[in-house]
Amino acid sequence: MAANLGVVTGMHLAEHCKAEYSRVPNFILWVIAEIAIVACDIPEVIGTAFALNMLFNIPVWVGVLLTGFSTLILLALQQYGVRKLEFFIAFLVFTIAGxxxxxxGYAKPVAKxxxxxxxxxxxxxxxxxxLAISLLGAMVMPHNLFLHSALVLxxxxPRSVRGIKEACRFYMIESAFALTVAFLINISVISVSGAVCNSSNLSVEDQNSCQDLDLNKASFLLRNVLGKWSSKLFAIALLASGQSSTITGTYAGQYVMQGFLDLRLKSWIRNLLTRCLAIVPSLIVALIGGSAGAGELIIIASMILSFELPFALIPLLKFTSSKIKxxxxxxxxxxxxxxxxxGSLIMGINIYYLLTSFVKLLLHVHLKIVTKVFLGILGFSGVALYMGGIAYLVFRKNKKTTHILAFRTLEEQQVANEQGDISIYSLPREDIVSMQLPQKRSPAEID
Known part of the structure; x- marks a missing residue:
């Protein structure tokens, strides 16, 4: 749907939000999108720190600090070709998936x-x-909806009816293939984890790891295949996947900022700013709670992504279901x-979790009645505000008409030419292309 929105209208999701909503809702949606990008960067920071810990025995909190430099190294490498770097990262991730x-084959989970x-x-x-909510947020990240609607631009x-229909069909095939591969990888990871941790011949060390399984301990799951190299290869793939997500977050952040605010930053400034915002909570948790606390922070950050998902998902559903757009x-x-x-199920489980968790907290926390009442009023007001924001997006009718890229008749094309509007129908969008991360330029291009 995100790809279709961009292909058909020539505008990405953030631009549609800016055109459709008034200033205050737009500002709130922009802040939520930025928080989602930072929340997505937290697992990348911690995952990179875990990988450095496994490779070089660097303390997790030191690894968190070093992730800021990894961002600069990544951006420096991208001048030699973003596609080559992405291919290398994909190769590493697919290796660990394989x-x-x-x-x-070794774990032999029960197929039934x-x-x-x-x-x-x-x-x-x-x-x-x-955990279910955190998994949802980790796999359906809200900022990726903004990203995917912009990348297609x-x-x-082709600006014909047939060309746009074919483009939408091919993007659907592309998305289906990518999601199927991710689906199979997730199945294999979860099945291996369940089968290995329920095995009857586990060592005491592995049993302890299964009791508190996180990214920093998961490499033992591959010991049957990789032997003593399991932790090293797992760490390299973890490092690669984190840097791959960094590229995604940088793209998404640029498009979100450009769409909502009509503002652009240099890619290295944007990336470093987001990374620094993610480093602060990661560093505090790593110093206080160690690797276990950092693992918990990954879950919390992923839950935040799930809570914020409706604020990207609802506009997308409203726009792609609108005839005038x-x-x-x-x-x-x-x-x-x-x-x-x-979408309703996603919103329902988020609201259910917020309400039940807050009620349990109030019932079990040892505080004075007055303090509980104050916290109750504050908490339920926040949940009501959250539900009100969702209700506003759901029930507000679309008002802005979007020009369709594919004209149906020659007369419509002539009218558009006479009105001087044909420029907005140019694909690819040069401003989107120029926002891509830097490529190394050849001498011919410089001349």
């Missing part, structure tokens, strides 16, 4: 239980709802129904 899939786990939802054990797309490319009734049901 190892996990090979480990499936794996299938049941895929299709029968369960929330068992203490904190299961919170950097590609050449998408024309004949509007979502079908069946697609709209399915996506709104999924």
């Amino acid at each position: 190892c996990f899939m090979a480990e499936l 239980e794996v299938v049941a786990g895929l299709f029968v939802p369960k929330l068992q054990g203490h904190g299961a709802t919170g 950097s590609r050449k797309i 998408m024309g004949e490319h509007v979502n079908s009734i069946s697609i709209s129904a399915v996506t709104w049901i999924i």
